[in-house]
Amino acid sequence: MSEQQPMTPELRAWIIEQATAGHKPEVVLESMLASGWNEDSAIAALEQVLTGYLDDRVKQTVLPPAVPVPEPLPNGPRTMLRAHDRDVQVLMTMHTPRVIVFGGLLSDDECDQMIALARTRLARSETVQTETGASEVNDARTSQGMFFERGEHPVVARIEARMAALMGWPLENGEGLQVLRYGPGAEYKPHYDYFDPAHSGTPSILKRGGQRVASLVCYLNTPTQGGATTFPDVQLDVSPVRGNAVFFSYDRAHPATRSLHGGAPVIEGEKWVATKWVREGRFV
Ligand code: PD2
Ligand code: ZN
Numbered sequence: 001m002s003e004q005q006p007m008t009p010e011l012r013a014w015i016i017e018q019a020t021a022g023h024k025p026e027v028v029l030e031s032m033l034a035s036g037w038n039e040d041s042a043i044a045a046l047e048q049v050l051t052g053y054l055d056d057r058v059k060q061t062v063l064p065p066a067v068p069v070p071e072p073l074p075n076g077p078r079t080m081l082r083a084h085d086r087d088v089q090v091l092m093t094m095h096t097p098r099v100i101v102f103g104g105l106l107s108d109d110e111c112d113q114m115i116a117l118a119r120t121r122l123a124r125s126e127t128v129q130t131e132t133g134a135s136e137v138n139d140a141r142t143s144q145g146m147f148f149e150r151g152e153h154p155v156v157a158r159i160e161a162r163m164a165a166l167m168g169w170p171l172e173n174g175e176g177l178q179v180l181r182y183g184p185g186a187e188y189k190p191h192y193d194y195f196d197p198a199h200s201g202t203p204s205i206l207k208r209g210g211q212r213v214a215s216l217v218c219y220l221n222t223p224t225q226g227g228a229t230t231f232p233d234v235q236l237d238v239s240p241v242r243g244n245a246v247f248f249s250y251d252r253a254h255p256a257t258r259s260l261h262g263g264a265p266v267i268e269g270e271k272w273v274a275t276k277w278v279r280e281g282r283f284v
Contacts, residue, residue: 188263209279226267
């Protein structure tokens with residue numbers, strides 16, 4: 001190696017290989033000097049590679065701190081909850097990931113009204129591209145969708161007040177309701193609802209109320225077959241039944257929450273859902 005040898009991917013890999021094989025930096029330095037490196041350059045190269053490597057390892061293993069999240073059952077398990085203007089059944093609960101399945105969150109009439117209001121405004125679903133902050137059509141989601149403004153219609157406002165009471169979380173922290181329609185074959189591949197901290201567009205998204213901390217997916221109809229909401233980390237499938245809803249929270253933007261979830265393909269019929277995502281703070 002010459003004194004002027006620039007940092008190359010091969011050199012970086014060799015230094016990391018030596019370090020992970022248990023060779024002390026002094027020993028690695030000795031071999032570099034023996035192969036013709038100037039001492040100052042060799043020390044600088046070692047420092048650069050090893051501190052970068054350690055920083056990456058720390059980022060991969062240290063969890064971000066947990067933040068407060070909505071908890072619909074703060075006093076423990078129960079079979080029924082009063083949410084604003086309606087009694088809601090608690091059908092199933094799980095601790096990790098935190099998942100609660102509710103029965104009868106919406107009336108049949110509310111489901112029909114939501115579908116009718118959304119139907120004329122559907123477009124192919126977009127997901128926020130966190131690299132750019134812009135919305136783009138995404139192959140992982142083959143449904144069609146639209147967003148309501150918060151409180152834009154009396155039925156929307158009533159449902160949002162009920163959801164806020166159910167979650168015990170300020171209505172102002174909720175994004176506008178999103179309605180999705182899945183036709184036969186359409187699905188939503190497994191994903192996390194929080195914004196990926198590693199993506200360059202995330203800081204600008206977080207200016208509007210911080211991270212998402214929970215999701216409430218409400219089923220507006222019952223597909224004939226397929227369309228479960230799945231949690232692959234824990235092999236949980238939630239059946240889509242009209243008026244029911246699945247709540248899940250995530251106290252950090254990290255897979256350790258096990259909040260990976262997807263919408264299984266609809267096999268027969270169609271599937272309509274309304275999703276409320278809630279942020280840490282006021283969503284503006
Ligand atoms: O429609 C669903 O089951 C589903 C699955 C995964 C909805 C969402 N994610 C969502 O709205 O985030
Ligand atoms: Zn989702």
